[in-house]
Amino acid sequence: MKYHDMLARLGVANAHPGGGNLSAVWMNRVSVPDGAEVLDLGCGNGATACAMAKRWSCQVTALDIRSKMLENTRRRARREGVAVRTVPGSAEALPFPDHQFDLVVCESVLVFVRLPRALAEIARVLKPNGRVVDVEMMTLRPVTPEWREGVRRIYGVEHVPDLSGWRSSFQAAGFACKVLRSGPIQRLEMSDNQRDDEVADQHALSDPQVLQLIEANGRWLEANHQTMGYGVFLLNVANSPT
Ligand SMILES: C[S@@+](CC[C@H](N)C(=O)[O-])C[C@H]1O[C@@H](n2cnc3c(N)ncnc32)[C@H](O)[C@@H]1O
Incomplete structure (x- = not known):
């Protein structure tokens, strides 16, 4: 079972660094017109x-x-009484026309995909003055081959960039990047990143594969919290006003 399937079943x-608290931080920093x-x-x-969808009078896709x-x-x-359009698709081949979105939000997603492809797709679907908010994990110090192997095994992630790695990927894709916040994951107070009983698969917690992954994730985070950081990035197409 893959890590994201476990998150879906529960x-x-x-499910991103800082949880709903950190989302509220960046939401306070961006303006979204009606x-x-x-x-x-x-x-x-x-x-x-x-x-x-609750906070702004915007169209959320x-x-x-999955x-x-x-x-x-x-x-x-439905439960919260808000309108959200759901669309299946991959970050690497977005099923949208060019220049559709004013804001693209990625919270702990780009680390899991082929970054240059996804960034090119995001640039394509953004309006010329559009913005991107991206919340990602990053490494805070050099990592060992064992560390890399753990990240690959548990999360299916090939590479976790450090701050300068994220910056150079954004720059290579034509984005200017402002770091709204960054730091060690251990200093973040996690909030609202709980299992939602109403949407959870009721049998998930009796599935040994789910339990094994929860345990492996918990053990890995405890052993490696000093290496893990997070960044909240605000991107815009370079040369457009910030
Ligand atoms: C760590 S979860 C974060 C989910 C959500 N953004 C949040 O903060 O709770 C990563 C999400 O990315 C999705 N994902 C992984 N690869 C993807 C891809 N190539 N295209 C679109 N979504 C993808 C997974 O299915 C999962 O829902």
């Missing part, structure tokens, strides 16, 4: 998509590669 909300088109790319179980995540997002949106 209906984990805000009627704006917003994409939550890799929406997971839909907590941020619903929060944005939530995209994910149908279970989209189903959970629809359930959450």
Whole structure:
């Protein structure tokens, strides 16, 4: 079982560094005009998509590669009484025309995909003055081959960039990058990143594969928290006003 399938079966909300707290931090820093088109790319179980639909008078589209995540997002949106359009698809080949979105939000997604492809796709679907908010894990110090192997085994991630690695990938894709926040993951207070009983698969917690992954994830985080950091990046197409 893959890590994201476990998150889908448990209906984990805000499965990114800092959880809903950190989402609230960046939401306070961006302005979203009425009627704006917003994409939550890799929406997971839909907590941020619903929060944005509640907070702003915008059109929210939530995209994910997993149908279970989209189903959970629809359930959450119904429960919260907000309108969120769900679209299946991959970050690496977005099923949207050019220049559709004013804001693209990625919370702990780009580290899992082929970054240059996904960034080129995001640049393509953004309006000329559009913005991207990206919340990602990053490494804070050089890592060992064993560390890399652990990240690959548990999360299916080939490479976790450090701050300068993220910056150079954004720059190579034509984005200017402002770091809204960064630091060690251990200093973040996690919030609202709990299992959502209403969307969770009721049998998930009796599945040995799910339990094994929860345990492996917990052990890995405890052993490696000093190496792990996070960054909240605000991107815009270079040469457009920030
Ligand atoms: C760590 S979860 C974060 C989910 C959500 N953004 C959140 O903060 O709760 C990563 C999400 O990215 C999705 N994902 C992984 N690869 C993807 C891809 N190539 N295209 C779109 N979504 C993808 C997974 O299905 C999962 O929902």
